[in-house]
Amino acid sequence: MRRGGIGAAVxxxxxxxxxxxxxxxxxxxxxxxxxxxxxxxxxPVAINPVTPMEYPPALLEQGIEGRVxxxxxxxxxxxxxxxxxxxxxxxxxxxxxxxxxxxxRQLRFSPALRNGRAIAAPFLQPVHFRHPRSRSDP
Numbered sequence: 001m002r003r004g005g006i007g008a009a010v011x012x013x014x015x016x017x018x019x020x021x022x023x024x025x026x027x028x029x030x031x032x033x034x035x036x037x038x039x040x041x042x043x044p045v046a047i048n049p050v051t052p053m054e055y056p057p058a059l060l061e062q063g064i065e066g067r068v069x070x071x072x073x074x075x076x077x078x079x080x081x082x083x084x085x086x087x088x089x090x091x092x093x094x095x096x097x098x099x100x101x102x103x104x105r106q107l108r109f110s111p112a113l114r115n116g117r118a119i120a121a122p123f124l125q126p127v128h129f130r131h132p133r134s135r136s137d138p
């Protein structure tokens with residue numbers, strides 16, 4: 001299986017793992033993209049079995065959804081550099097933005113690859129907050 005396919009499978013597993021109950025909203029990591037200045041052929045892949053992002057209860061109750069785009073940087077071992085997390089694109093809801101930034105601290109990754117070798121690299125990671133009654137896809 002191509003590495004990009006593995007990333008999609010991991011993202012799907014994160015979505016499914018986040019759907020413990022029908023009444024709980026889902027938080028899913030979208031297909032991430034290399035940052036414009038990234039030297040990677042393949043971006044890092046999230047390996048958390050369950051997303052660490054928590055849907056803010058007040059926004060979930062109101063049915064508010066959104067997409068946050070984070071700028072992250074991982075080292076050649078796939079470890080997130082603690083101070084690297086930045087908000088690249090806001091959802092328009094500060095509570096969703098904060099939940100994504102705070103949850104990112106718990107993310108684990110396989111490293112980015114260039115010519116088959118692990119490298120440190122920046123990348124953009126979408127985080128989708130979806131209400132359980134929503135029919136829209138991340």
